[in-house]
Amino acid sequence: ALGIPTSFIMGVMFFCDIGYSINMLSLLGALMALGVIVDDAIIVAENIQRYIENGYSPKEAALIGTKEVAAPVMAASITTIFAFLPLLIMSGQMGEFVKMIPIAISSLLLASLLGSFIFLPMHAKHFLKKHDKELNWSKFNNFYTKILSFLIRYEKTSVALFLIIIPLLIFFWV
DSSP: OOHHHHHHHHHHHHHHHTTOOOOHHHHHHHHHHHHHHHHHHHHHHHHHHHHHHTTOOHHHHHHHHHHHHHHHHHHHHHHHHHHHGGGGGOOHHHHHHHTHHHHHHHHHHHHHHHIIIIIHHHHHHHHOOTTOOOOOOHHHHHHHHHHHHHHHHTHHHHHHHHHHHHHHHHHHHO
């Protein structure tokens, strides 16, 4: 829960320190990076919890669990950063306009890595416990299975309803 705000604060501090501000383009970059920021923390926390469930002490689990997923988590973030870096070499007015997107994405993802590899394990060893309640998705899965079975069984009716309901919703919404 604290990973996202911490990453945003650290990322915003970085790009403010190098002379950029929070604007629509930096927010667009933050929106693009949001999924990876969340994923970094979830992957590390889940792996630490797995080691705790396997009988390791929270301190050992935090160390081993973080080390185990460090390379793939780092690779995922670095490849995302590299995907946006070519926007930095664009020239002209458009280049100046979009330069903030890769800067925001890069700073936020690097802050997320820092938070996931340093702050999260420190907190996880104190807060994660063995037999912490895991989410039970069985009710949702049963509900989804019933809906999907209905849609498949009555395929033509489902498509017809979709083609009627969606335009009506769009018409009344707009």
